[in-house]
Amino acid sequence: MIQNLTGNERRIALSILGLITLVGFAMAAGGRGDPMGVHGFIVIIFAGSLFFMVGNKLYSPAPSNARFASYYDDPTKVGIIISLIWAVIGMAMGVWVASLLAWPDLRFDAAWSGFGRLRPLHTSGVIFGFGGNALIATSFHVMQRTGRARLPDQISPWFVLLGFNLFCIVAASGYLMGVTQSKEYAEPEWYADIWLVVVWVVYFVLYLRTLARRNEPHIYVANWYYMAFILVMAVLHIVNNLAVPASWGSAKSYSAFSGVQDAMTQWWYGHNAVAFFLTAGFLGMLYYFLPKRAERPIYSYRLSILSFWGITFFYIWVGSHHLHYTALPTWVQILGMTFSVMLLVPSWASAGNALMTLNGAWHKVRDDATLRFMMVAAVFYGLSTFEGSFMAVRAVNSLSHYTDWTVGHVHAGAMGWVALITFGSIYALVPVLWRRETMYSWQLVEVHFWLALSGTVIYVFAMWNSGITQGLMWRTYNEVGTLKFSFVDSLVAMHPYYIARAFGGFLFLIGAVLAFYNVWMTIRRVPYEAPNLDYPTSSEALEPAVPAAE
Amino acid sequence: MTILYLLIPISLVMSVVALIVFLWSLRNGQYEDLAGAAERVLLDPPGPPVRPMHPERVEPRKSDT
Numbered sequence: 001m002i003q004n005l006t007g008n009e010r011r012i013a014l015s016i017l018g019l020i021t022l023v024g025f026a027m028a029a030g031g032r033g034d035p036m037g038v039h040g041f042i043v044i045i046f047a048g049s050l051f052f053m054v055g056n057k058l059y060s061p062a063p064s065n066a067r068f069a070s071y072y073d074d075p076t077k078v079g080i081i082i083s084l085i086w087a088v089i090g091m092a093m094g095v096w097v098a099s100l101l102a103w104p105d106l107r108f109d110a111a112w113s114g115f116g117r118l119r120p121l122h123t124s125g126v127i128f129g130f131g132g133n134a135l136i137a138t139s140f141h142v143m144q145r146t147g148r149a150r151l152p153d154q155i156s157p158w159f160v161l162l163g164f165n166l167f168c169i170v171a172a173s174g175y176l177m178g179v180t181q182s183k184e185y186a187e188p189e190w191y192a193d194i195w196l197v198v199v200w201v202v203y204f205v206l207y208l209r210t211l212a213r214r215n216e217p218h219i220y221v222a223n224w225y226y227m228a229f230i231l232v233m234a235v236l237h238i239v240n241n242l243a244v245p246a247s248w249g250s251a252k253s254y255s256a257f258s259g260v261q262d263a264m265t266q267w268w269y270g271h272n273a274v275a276f277f278l279t280a281g282f283l284g285m286l287y288y289f290l291p292k293r294a295e296r297p298i299y300s301y302r303l304s305i306l307s308f309w310g311i312t313f314f315y316i317w318v319g320s321h322h323l324h325y326t327a328l329p330t331w332v333q334i335l336g337m338t339f340s341v342m343l344l345v346p347s348w349a350s351a352g353n354a355l356m357t358l359n360g361a362w363h364k365v366r367d368d369a370t371l372r373f374m375m376v377a378a379v380f381y382g383l384s385t386f387e388g389s390f391m392a393v394r395a396v397n398s399l400s401h402y403t404d405w406t407v408g409h410v411h412a413g414a415m416g417w418v419a420l421i422t423f424g425s426i427y428a429l430v431p432v433l434w435r436r437e438t439m440y441s442w443q444l445v446e447v448h449f450w451l452a453l454s455g456t457v458i459y460v461f462a463m464w465n466s467g468i469t470q471g472l473m474w475r476t477y478n479e480v481g482t483l484k485f486s487f488v489d490s491l492v493a494m495h496p497y498y499i500a501r502a503f504g505g506f507l508f509l510i511g512a513v514l515a516f517y518n519v520w521m522t523i524r525r526v527p528y529e530a531p532n533l534d535y536p537t538s539s540e541a542l543e544p545a546v547p548a549a550e
Numbered sequence: 551m552t553i554l555y556l557l558i559p560i561s562l563v564m565s566v567v568a569l570i571v572f573l574w575s576l577r578n579g580q581y582e583d584l585a586g587a588a589e590r591v592l593l594d595p596p597g598p599p600v601r602p603m604h605p606e607r608v609e610p611r612k613s614d615t
Contacts (some may be wrong), residue, residue, distance in 0.1 A: 146591055218580060218587040235564060261553035268557050297588035305581065312568045315562045331551055
C-alpha cells in the first residue's frame, strides 16, 4: 500500500504523522493525571506507528505511471475491512448492553463496564465505526466510478479514513474512562470534536476535487446524497459541539448552551444526524449498489433527484419532535411534528423507487442474497420512515416517548435499513475491489441474510411489545385515580422482552462475524480474476467527457 | 428560546446554499438526460484503458475521427 505512494506523498504523509505525534505528546504532557493524557498516548501510538510504517518505505522505488490507468482503491479496501471490524465490536457491545438490561449483574462491578459507558461504545461503534467507515469507503468507490475519474491524490483519502478512525478510537476509549459530554451521538469531548472537523473538511474538499476531475458530465444522484451527508454533518457537528474546555489540559468541557436551549441544539443535531448520516449517506449507497447489482437502471431517476432535494429541504427541522411535551415552546414542537410528517413523501419515494427498480428482477432477488439484503433494506427504510413520521405526531408520542418503542424504531432503521444496505453493498463491492469472481461462499451470505433478518424482526417485535406495554402501564389509573402500576411493575413486565431483544441482537452479531470471515476468505482464497473494464477514463488522453445526448 | 435565533438562521442559510446548488445543477444541464444518466452508471467505460499515460504518446482513437 505504501509503495503506491509517490516519494513526495510519502514525505507529506511523514510530516502530517509527525505533526500529529507531536500533538499527541502535547496532550500527554498537558493532560497528566487526566483521561486526556491517556488519549495523548493513544494518539502517539496511532500516529507514531504509522510514522514508522511510512518511514520504513520512504526510499522504496516509486510507483509507475501505470497507476493513473486504474482507480485508487487501497483506501476503500482498508476502509471496508475496518468497517467490518467495528461492526463486530459495536454489535458485540450491543449484545452486552442488551444483556445488561435483562441480567444487570453482567457488569462484573467494574467502573468501565457500567451501562452508561458501554452503551455509547455500542452506538458510536456501530454508527460511526461500522456505518461511518462503510460510508467513507463506499463513497471513495462511488465518486470514482460514477465520475470515471481517479482520486485527485493519494494522501487525502488516507487522511480522511485513518483520521476518522483515530477519532473513533479516541471516542471509544474515552467512553470507557468516563469521558463524555453527555450528548447522545455526540459524546466525544472537545479535542476529538476539533479533530473531526479537520478530517471532515478534508473529506468534503476531496469529494469536490474528485468531482471536478470527472469525465462524465452528469453527477450521478448517489454523489448528491454522499455530499449532503458530509456537508450537513459538518455544520451540525460544529454547532452542537460548541463548548468551553474546563482547561487546556483536561477532557472536560461545558456546553455553550444550557437547559432547554441545549436540548434543542442537541436534538437539532441528533435527528439531523439520523437524517444525513444514517439516511442520506446510505441512500447514496442504495442508489449506486442496488442498480449495479440488479443490473437495472433506477426505476425513476427523476424521482430519485426529487427525493434528494425533498430530503434536503424538509429534514432540517424535525429534531424538535424528540422534545414533545417538554419545556420547548409548543409551536416548535408542532413545527417538528409537521416537518416529520412531510418527510414521509421523499422517504417513501426513495423506498418505492428502490423496490420498483427490482420489479422485473425478482428472480435475481430470489437467487441472490446480496440483492435480497438491499431489497429488505429498502423495505425496512420504508417501514421505519413511516413509523418515524407516525411517532412524531404528538398524540402518538405521548404514548411512545421514553418507552422501548423508540428503541425498537431506531433499531428497525439501524439494523433493518442501515446495516442491511451496508452488508449488501459490501458483498457487492468486495469481489469488484479485490478483483475476485465471487464471494468466497454464497451459502454464508445466504445464512447471514437469514440471521440478520430474523435477528432484526425478533428485536423489533420484542421492543414494540415492550414499548407499548410500558407506555400503557405508565398511564393506567385505578379507581381512586392514582397510578395502577409502579415503575418496578413495568420493569418486571419488560424482562422477557429484554431477553428476546438480546437474543435477536446475538443472531445479528453472528451474521456480522460470518460477513467478516467471508470477506477475509474471499481476499485470501478466491482466485484473482483479471479486471474487466473497471478503469477510469483517462482525462489526459484524448477521451473527453462523452456528451450525454449522443 | 434564544437558541432559535441561532438555529433558524443557520437552517435558512443551509437551505439557501442548497437552493443555490440546486439552481446551479439546473443551469448546468444536470437534468437534461435523466434516462441516459440512469443507464450510463451501469455501462462500462468506452474502450480499454490507455497505457502508458503519457499524453504526448497516445494515438488518437479511431472513433474520434
